Amino acid sequence: MAAENDAREAAKRVFAAELNDSTHEFKQSDGEMAPNYVLLRSGEKANRVFFIGTLTDKENVGSDSDFWRARVRDPTGTFYLSAGQYQPEAAATLQSIDSAPAYVAVVGKPDPYEGSEGDMMMSVQPESITVLHGEGDDDDAKASVEELVSRWGEEAAEATLERLQSDLPEDLEDEWEAAGYSDPTGVKEHLVAALEELGADSESKTPAEA
Amino acid sequence: MTDDNSSDSLVDQIHERVSGVLDDVDRDDVEAQVESFTEYSGVPDDEIERGVLSNIAAEHGIERDAFYNGGGGSSDGDDEYTIAELQDLRDELEESGEDKWISVEVTFDEEWDANHDSIAQTGLVGDDTGRTKITVWENSDCDELEEGVSYRIENATTNLYNGDVNISTTPNTTIEALDDSIEVNDDANTRVIEGAFVSIQSGSGLIERCPTDDCTRVLQNRVCSEHGKQSEVEDDLRIKATLDDGDHAYDVLFNAEMTEELTGIGMDDAFTIAEDALDKDAVADEMEGDLVGRYFRVEGPEIGNFLLVDEFEAVTDSPVDEERDLMAAANEVTF
Numbered sequence: 064m065a066a067e068n069d070a071r072e073a074a075k076r077v078f079a080a081e082l083n084d085s086t087h088e089f090k091q092s093d094g095e096m097a098p099n100y101v102l103l104r105s106g107e108k109a110n111r112v113f114f115i116g117t118l119t120d121k122e123n124v125g126s127d128s129d130f131w132r133a134r135v136r137d138p139t140g141t142f143y144l145s146a147g148q149y150q151p152e153a154a155a156t157l158q159s160i161d162s163a164p165a166y167v168a169v170v171g172k173p174d175p176y177e178g179s180e181g182d183m184m185m186s187v188q189p190e191s192i193t194v195l196h197g198e199g200d201d202d203d204a205k206a207s208v209e210e211l212v213s214r215w216g217e218e219a220a221e222a223t224l225e226r227l228q229s230d231l232p233e234d235l236e237d238e239w240e241a242a243g244y245s246d247p248t249g250v251k252e253h254l255v256a257a258l259e260e261l262g263a264d265s266e267s268k269t270p271a272e273a
Numbered sequence: 274m275t276d277d278n279s280s281d282s283l284v285d286q287i288h289e290r291v292s293g294v295l296d297d298v299d300r301d302d303v304e305a306q307v308e309s310f311t312e313y314s315g316v317p318d319d320e321i322e323r324g325v326l327s328n329i330a331a332e333h334g335i336e337r338d339a340f341y342n343g344g345g346g347s348s349d350g351d352d353e354y355t356i357a358e359l360q361d362l363r364d365e366l367e368e369s370g371e372d373k374w375i376s377v378e379v380t381f382d383e384e385w386d387a388n389h390d391s392i393a394q395t396g397l398v399g400d401d402t403g404r405t406k407i408t409v410w411e412n413s414d415c416d417e418l419e420e421g422v423s424y425r426i427e428n429a430t431t432n433l434y435n436g437d438v439n440i441s442t443t444p445n446t447t448i449e450a451l452d453d454s455i456e457v458n459d460d461a462n463t464r465v466i467e468g469a470f471v472s473i474q475s476g477s478g479l480i481e482r483c484p485t486d487d488c489t490r491v492l493q494n495r496v497c498s499e500h501g502k503q504s505e506v507e508d509d510l511r512i513k514a515t516l517d518d519g520d521h522a523y524d525v526l527f528n529a530e531m532t533e534e535l536t537g538i539g540m541d542d543a544f545t546i547a548e549d550a551l552d553k554d555a556v557a558d559e560m561e562g563d564l565v566g567r568y569f570r571v572e573g574p575e576i577g578n579f580l581l582v583d584e585f586e587a588v589t590d591s592p593v594d595e596e597r598d599l600m601a602a603a604n605e606v607t608f
Binding site for chain 1: 294295296331332333334335339464466469471472515517518519520521522523524525561562563565566567568575578579580589591592593599600602603604606608
């Protein structure tokens with residue numbers, strides 16, 4: 064009896080560059096409804112992700128029914144979202160946004176697929192897309208949302224670092240073999256780049272109280 | 274043989290039970306499952322329920338027991354016994370999942386607004402093992418409880434409903450103020466959780482409760498899993514949300530008062546929103562837009578499967594310890 068919901072997968076904080084490279088998919092139990100995971104290059108499994116970034120583009124590419132593609136940018140790269148008939152709420156949100164750019168918070172499922180040239184691509188199926196509006200007048204509102212965006216960036220950086228520093232969980236050893244991933248040098252490089260960008264962002268704002 | 278009406282309410286009943294534990298099984302899923310059973314003649318409802326729950330549990334990789342939270346009360350006065358402490362009560366109920374007739378000595382620790390005509394008072398009672406919820410029904414005709422005063426409560430029932438431990442009074446309940454003061458340990462099951470809201474669960478916003486005496490179940494499409502379709506409802510406001518810190522998803526619950534504090538939307542505003550949109554769901558939608566993606570720290574007792582939020586604050590400070598130099602650590606990573 065506790066507040067933890069063990070039936071629901073936690074929403075991992077992952078940067079776009081890492082997620083897009085983490086296309087090895089697997090399940091840990093049988094059954095149609097057993098959760099699908101991707102193996103993150105930093106050495107953990109993810110069924111659900113959470114990120115805050117800038118929506119830079121959106122387009123309804125569907126013909127008979129709505130099918131939205133959208134791009135959300137973080138300090139390391141771009142998340143590619145796909146929202147169709149099975150993601151009606153997210154699709155409705157994309158429809159309702161007048162135009163990019165906009166700061167958004169996304170909760171969704173990593174969905175790797177084979178691209179036209181046989182290479183593996185990563186799409187995110189959004190469970191929710193929330194446009195982040197600030198409170199108060201324009202400048203204050205903008206600042207408060209930007210704070211939120213950089214807070215996520217720091218959170219993702221810390222989570223990524225912890226995954227890199229930790230040993231691979233035992234239950235993922237077989238999948239790591241099967242994935243054939245090389246050492247996560249790329250993840251480390253993107254992490255350092257993200258930290259640089261986050262550091263630069265915070266310098267350009269009023270320094271926070273110590 | 275089940276006719277359409279009882280089949281519908283069976284589906285609702287099962288769906289309500291499942292929704293208390295899983296948030297991605299919708300009514301259609303449950304209906305499809307029930308229908309696959311009803312194709313086999315002669316399977317009684319309780320067997321169908323057991324079978325459906327078993328399938329759903331297996332599909333989600335969880336224990337079927339997660340769905341079983343005890344049903345209606347059994348009132349045999351001979352079963353009355355005294356629970357030494359609230360923790361014993363929780364342990365007993367977790368094991369047996371049954372309602373019991375109990376007597377407890379507790380302090381009435383915190384009063385909440387009673388948003389339901391049949392409820393005289395509600396809130397938290399506690400002893401040194403922690404706190405739990407109490408509901409004093411109008412028809413129990415009990416004297417009013419005062420915050421901070423200790424009482425001996427006899428012949429009350431308890432149930433685990435939706436994972437919630439709830440002490441309920443009955444017309445047989447007697448409440449006697451005690452001279453001694455029972456100290457309440459409000460840290461015992463209090464927790465602080467920090468994370469981002471990743472979902473606002475169904476059953477949030479402007480909700481409808483069953484108006485039947487002694488029932489406050491939340492209605493799904495105006496249907497009470499116990500009392501069937503209702504034409505009258507009791508309105509209430511709440512938020513059931515998932516707070517996620519990247520390692521775990523937590524279920525947190527804001528009652529009407531806390532919901533208003535969190536969102537700035539009280540019952541009156543909620544009605545205005547619902548009327549403008551001609552849809553009560555518009556309230557939850559608006560709340561969702563303001564909350565999802567935001568970081569909060571919440572605090573409160575863990576009652577059943579939820580943290581009942583007493584206190585909260587928006588988190589804006591950096592998630593990283595000031596002392597920590599992420600950049601240096603990142604550069605030092607080796608494989």
